[in-house]
Amino acid sequence: xxxxxxxxxxxxxxxxxxxTLLVHxxxxxxxxxxxxxxxxxxxxxxxSLHVDGEAVKSCTMLAVQADGASVTTIEGMANADxxxxxxxxxxxxxxxxxxxxxxxxxxxxxxxxxxEIPNPTEEQVxxxxxxxxxxxxxxxxxxxxxxxxxxx
Amino acid sequence: MIPxxxxxxxxxxxxxxxxxxxxxxxxxxxxxxxxxxLPLMKLRLAQPSVLVDIARIKDLSYITDAGDHIAIGxxxxxMDVENSPVLAQHAPLLAHAASHVGDPQVRHRGTIGxxxxxxxxxxxxxxxxxxxxxxxxxxxxxGSRSIAASDFYKxxxxxxxxxxEMLTEIRVPKMDGAGWSFQKFxxxxxxxxxxxxxxxxxxxSSGVALVNMGQTPVLARQVSQALASGASIADAxxxxxxxxxxxxxxxxxxxxxxxxAKVLVRRALEQASA
Numbered sequence: 548x549x550x551x552x553x554x555x556x557x558x559x560x561x562x563x564x565x566x567t568l569l570v571h572x573x574x575x576x577x578x579x580x581x582x583x584x585x586x587x588x589x590x591x592x593x594x595s596l597h598v599d600g601e602a603v604k605s606c607t608m609l610a611v612q613a614d615g616a617s618v619t620t621i622e623g624m625a626n627a628d629x630x631x632x633x634x635x636x637x638x639x640x641x642x643x644x645x646x647x648x649x650x651x652x653x654x655x656x657x658x659x660x661x662x663e664i665p666n667p668t669e670e671q672v673x674x675x676x677x678x679x680x681x682x683x684x685x686x687x688x689x690x691x692x693x694x695x696x697x698x699x
Numbered sequence: 700m701i702p703x704x705x706x707x708x709x710x711x712x713x714x715x716x717x718x719x720x721x722x723x724x725x726x727x728x729x730x731x732x733x734x735x736x737l738p739l740m741k742l743r744l745a746q747p748s749v750l751v752d753i754a755r756i757k758d759l760s761y762i763t764d765a766g767d768h769i770a771i772g773x774x775x776x777x778m779d780v781e782n783s784p785v786l787a788q789h790a791p792l793l794a795h796a797a798s799h800v801g802d803p804q805v806r807h808r809g810t811i812g813x814x815x816x817x818x819x820x821x822x823x824x825x826x827x828x829x830x831x832x833x834x835x836x837x838x839x840x841x842g843s844r845s846i847a848a849s850d851f852y853k854x855x856x857x858x859x860x861x862x863x864e865m866l867t868e869i870r871v872p873k874m875d876g877a878g879w880s881f882q883k884f885x886x887x888x889x890x891x892x893x894x895x896x897x898x899x900x901x902x903x904s905s906g907v908a909l910v911n912m913g914q915t916p917v918l919a920r921q922v923s924q925a926l927a928s929g930a931s932i933a934d935a936x937x938x939x940x941x942x943x944x945x946x947x948x949x950x951x952x953x954x955x956x957x958x959x960a961k962v963l964v965r966r967a968l969e970q971a972s973a
Contacts (some may be wrong), residue, residue, distance in 0.1 A: 550708060552939075565707035565750070587700050589738060590889065601807040608735050608808065611707050612730075612754065656804065663803075677888035678802025685890060 550614040550647050554579070555623030563610045569603075570594045572610035573620055574668045581621035587682070592679030595652035595659075602659030605679070621651035624658070632695045634658050643692035645683035653679050657693045666697055702740035706854035709752045713838055716753045721840055721863045723749040729865060730754065731774055731813035735822075736807050757866060758810075761939055762786060768834075771869040773812025777824075780811055790871045792879035792899055796827040799881065802889040816866045818851075818858040818915065823883065825852065826916035827897040828869060829909035836868035843867065875902035880970035881961040883910070885921070886950070892951045894959040896939075897961055898967035903927050907967070912943035919943070922964060932972065936965035 551560050554577060561576055573579045573596065582605060588670030589607040596605050597619040624632040628646045631639065634654050644650040652656075653676065660675035661666065667675060681689060710716035713770065720727050727749035739745040744783055753828075759774040762783045769789050771780065780797035781785060787794050800814070800823050814824045828849040830837075836845050840863055851859050860866060881897040883892045884932060895910030905926050907919040917944050925935040938963075939960040947953050 564704070566702045566704055568701065585740070589734065589801075589805065590955075592802070595804055601702075602804045603807050607734055609707075609737070612733065612752065622710045628849070659807075660803065674888070675803055678804045680782070 548611055550611055552610070552613050552615070553617045554584075555619055557647060561606075561610075565609065565611050567610045568606055569596075569608040569613050569618075570605035570609050570612075573605065573618065576610075579620050579622050583648055584650060585648065585652070589679075590680065591649070591652075592656055592676075593649055593678060595655040595679065597655060597659060600659070600662065600673040602656045619655075624654060632658070633699050634661075634693070637692040637696035638689070638699070640690050641692035641695055643685065643689045645681075645685045649679060649681045651685075653681070653689055656688075657696065660693070661697055667694070672697075701742040702737070703743060703955045704748045705747055706746040706749045708749065709755060712756055713759060713865060714754075716751055716756065716861060717838060717840055717865055719751045720865070723834065725862050729814075729816070731925055732776065734801065734806040734809040734815075735813060735817040735819065739775070747935065753865070754810075755893050760810075764789065765870070768870045768872050771811055771871065772863060773816075773866045773868060774810050776812065777801070777809050777814075778808035780813060780824075783843075785872075789832065789873040791904065792897060793824075793827055793831060793871055794825045794880060795879075796881045796897055799823050799883050805889075811869055812866045815851075816858060816860060816871065818853075818856050820852075820855065820874075820913055820915050820917075821891040821911040822884065822916075823881075823892065823897075823910060826908040827881065827893060828871060829916050829918055830897040830899065830906040831874070832906055833872070834870040835866055836870065837861075837863040837864045838867045849918055855914040874899060876899065877904075878971035879969035882967045882970075884959055884963060888947070894945075894963055896957055896960070896963040897966040898964070898971050900926070900968060900971040905971075906966075907939075907964060909939070909960055909964075910945055912940065912945045912956060914944065916944075917943045922968075926968070932965060932968040934962050936968060939964035 585591035666679040728747040947958040
């Protein structure tokens with residue numbers, strides 16, 4: 548089936564099998580491998596990206612469901628001049644990553660959260676990231692990073 | 700994990716969706732947010748040959764004050780239920796329970812109608828709407844009919860919906876200021892409840908329903924009957940599992956679930972009575 552999707556501002560027209568998952572579409576068809584597959588069961592949040600501005604788990608969405616939508620992946624977060632998105636910068640400054648595997652999903656979930664709650668409490672950040680697991684268990688610095696980004 | 704192959708068709712209206720599902724037969728499934736169906740398809744526990752995508756039917760996403768009840772379109776997403784000012788005022792138990800479904804990413808996609816039609820006893824919204832005495836409106840080729848939530852759930856992932864019927868609206872009676880509580884016991888924030896309780900109470904009336912305490916969501920009728928007869932909260936809570944038939948799984952034995960239900964019903968009633 549032919550789909551038209553805008554990914555990181557660029558429009559793509561692709562022919563996909565209906566069973567193609569959105570995460571496989573962005574990784575394998577578009578070559579945007581910043582979005583990770585972790586659990587593949589909509590638990591860990593590593594595959595989080597934005598569809599029309601809201602974080603979703605792209606392992607639990609079909610590419611055909613994103614037909615006509617605007618998708619943003621981690622590759623679309625930094626500015627054109629290479630400078631980091633404020634959330635990425637805050638993760639760097641607050642040591643919000645260790646192995647880094649969960650980081651793209653964390654950044655996408657956190658930026659979606661700040662759109663809905665621009666000045667969250669620490670508890671709201673922790674609840675807002677309940678769908679993202681960090682196996683390094685670096686949650687304290689991740690929460691610190693999100694609070695720092697909210698303050699900017 | 701990739702689902703087995705299927706044909707994908709998109710419906711622009713409820714009428715078209717019902718016609719498409721009728722055309723494709725018992726092997727076709729409605730796809731709303733996909734957060735119950737797609738995980739099953741990835742595990743190959745479900746292998747529909749046709750998916751009828753209904754998520755783009757915009758006129759089935761609404762939350763409206765309809766006088767004595769709030770009418771909720773079946774395709775209303777959990778996030779919109781959670782943040783609805785109308786529900787915050789008239790059915791705060793439902794809005795709060797919606798905020799406990801999965802995690803924000805899941806709530807951006809999943810719909811209240813999808814959750815109810817999936818009829819998973821471990822899900823939060825089937826039990827919550829059952830506790831609230833909701834009515835479900837389902838539409839088929841010959842028109843619509845209403846089903847009381849207490850008559851809807853027939854077995855594990857089985858409901859009264861016929862193959863060519865679609866859940867279109869959920870009608871939740873206004874709570875009129877009743878006290879309420881939602882208790883969800885789990886080990887990780889985003890998990891399904893090991894046991895959950897949705898409860899409200901006002902004067903002599905109450906509604907108590909249990910999550911994950913049997914093959915269907917369970918209305919704890921005997922708890923409400925005991926309260927109506929003047930029993931204390933502690934005594935009524937002892938009847939928490941009297942209408943339930945829980946199973947054991949990796950998380951909990953039957954005995955543990957039964958114990959949890961009693962504790963959580965007591966806590967819920969205390970909070971709803973405060």
